[in-house]
Amino acid sequence: MTTRFFVPCDAAARAVGADKVAIALRAEAERQGIEIEVVRTGSRGLFWLEPMVEVESPGGRIAFGPVAARDVPGLLAGGLPIGTRHPLYLGRPEDIPFLKRQTRLTFARCGIVDPLSLADWRAHGGGRGLERARSLGPVKTLEEVTRSGLRGRGGAGFPTGIKWQTVADASADRKYIVCNADEGDSGTFADRMLLEGDPFALIEGMVIAGFAVGAAKGFVYIRSEYPDAVRAFGRAVRLAEVDGLLGAGAGFDIEVRVGAGAYVCGEETALLESIEGRRGQVRAKPPLPAHRGLFGRPTVVNNLVSLATVPWILAEGAEAYAVFGMGRSRGTMPIQLAGNIRHGGLFESAFGGTLGELVDEFGGGARSGRPVRAVQVGGPLGAYFPRALFDTAFDYEAFAARDGLIGHGGVVVFDDTVDMARQARFAMEFCAIESCGKCTPCRIGSTRGVETIDKIIRGEQSAANLALVEDLCQTMKFGSLCALGGFTPYPVMSAIRHFPEDFVRPPLGVAAE
Amino acid sequence: MSSRWNEAEATEIVCRHDGREGALLPILHDVQAAFGFVPEPAIKFLAHALNITRAEVHGVVSFYRDFRRERAGRHVLKLCRAEACQSMDGEALARRMLDRFGLDWGGTTPDGRLTIEATYCLGLCASAPSAMLDGEPMARLNDGSIDEIAREVTR
DSSP: OOEEEEEEOOHHHHTTTHHHHHHHHHHHHHHHTOOEEEEEEOOOSBGGGOSOEEEEETTEEEEEOSOOGGGHHHHHHTOSSOOTTSTTEEEOGGGSHHHHTOOOSTTSSTTTSOTTOHHHHHHTTTTHHHHHHHHHOHHHHHHHHHHHTOBOTTTTOOBHHHHHHHHHHSOOSOOEEEEEEOOOSTTOOHHHHHHHHOHHHHHHHHHHHHHHHTOOEEEEEEOTTOHHHHHHHHHHHHHHHHHTSSBTTTTBEEEEEEOOSOGGGGSHHHHHHHHTTSOOOOOOSSSOTTTSOGGGSOEEEEEHHHHHHHHHHHHHOHHHHHTSEETTEESEEEEEEEESOTTOEEEEEETTOBHHIIIIIISOSOTTSSOEEEEEESGGGSOEEEGGGTTOBSSHHHHHHTTOOOTTSEEEEEETTOOHHHHHHHHHHHHHHHOOSSSHHHHHHHHHHHHHHHHHHTTSSHHHHHHHHHHHHHHHHHHOSSHHHHHTHHHHHHHHHHOGGGGOOOOHHHHHO | OOOOOOHHHHHHHHHHTTTOTTOHHHHHHHHHHHHSSOOHHHHHHHHHHHTOOHHHHHHHHHHSTTOOSSOOOSEEEEEEOSHHHHTTTHHHHHHHHHHHHTOOTTOBOTTSOEEEEEESOOSOGGGOSOEEETTEEEOSOOHHHHHHHHHHHHO
């Protein structure tokens, strides 16, 4: 009998040796004359356990990890099944507390199925959302999305249904669905995991979106820093075309576009410019992309996670989704625990858990073993939170009320060795590096910001320069054309406000004595 | 191996994207894949082929970090400098890596073996610090990884 082994081919698993483990498994099994099949899956998102190998057993899959190639002979030494006493034995993956406490809707299949097997996808509920959408018709499909309360998972949190309605109501010769997979925020990897681990979920979501608003063409804009994702998703599109999930019969086509190393292209209008073959410079709004977007046509621009959640909503119904969450944040959010954290990974859960629970309880605190001092939530444009604010609930409004944002759900943890003045400086520096240059507050303000924070770090007229930085942040916040310049003040000002002690520095000459 | 600039190959690339709307970025990616960088004559050639100005092509090439104006080393190492990697002392590790090869950011070793570039996030943030060597992801880097990378590129 052939026993199936599952080894992730997710980039983060490959980055720590998953390919070598897969090769070693096949070689060792052959050497021992054991019949096995190695299936490459996406990742479950428990990255501290990667490479995590799963073995099929009568009671379900059993996980082992983190497995190195040199562990493989030992793993198979006692024959199959592998003993539960093996030091890398983790038990059933679903019972690992980090996974058990999650609510996996969008990521239900990720890490379980072979990402490029349509049969596997269908066997795990793939296609049911599209089927129901077609039976409901475009109008009712759109209503479902609106009633589910789904909001943009890219960061802005705009209601997806309203965006779709605007495009559906517009009349034009062509309309487009654009998937923003330019996941540039440090601390985030949800889009990447889905592209590599369940690409058909995105394809299904885009076909549903096209059906609901009357668009026949979609673009998926993937950043070039994700070559594995580009490769996997490209293959998935070709398979879907052969299958008929995409193409003339389905009434929808998808074209993959690859970015070229520009963070600002994650901003929706810069992304559209980039697809059109131009510099990724932000467009002034209005007109909204929903009215005049790609090639001047009405365009839905959605984050990848939003689109990949739509099939679940259609399959299970709007109410089933809206049951989860709190306040105006309905459903689940894939939170990404990253940086200096013991249990880093993807944690999909209903809105409403607190930041402290996520970092200390599920994340297990800092990987360094030192106390957690600060966490940055929402990427390079998100605020730094001190421990004193760890009671903040993960919810769009709750974070906004504390001068922060949840963004795309990235949580980067820092221990007590962090220098918050350096982090504030980096926020300005990053803005200067990535600014598209179109508006002055962002282009010039960020460079002046770096210079002024440098003076503070050198201990030059701290109070006066701090006042100057604050003033500069006001200008950037209210005068910038997009969120790059407009939100850079979040990390800068939160660092100054919550960690003022890091900005009071002795003049450099004194410190050197 | 990348070939020397020639219009025949460039023409073939442009034809490959015939009929595609807004094709400049995909074309530039292919040009770079074919020639190793975007050579100066490509600017004029593409402007003519796509019926846009040279300034427009130059503007796009210079805007995006990925497009090179000169050939890179035989190996390209991209080290992540974003926040998640910073939180795991990625900056100090990057400094040691640069020092090991006597390079600064964006530099190429005199023997043309290695180019080290900064990147801002590879999506491997739960396994920081991370890097990419010739398109292959690497994570949980430590001092041992520096030796490993050195062996790999001097092979």
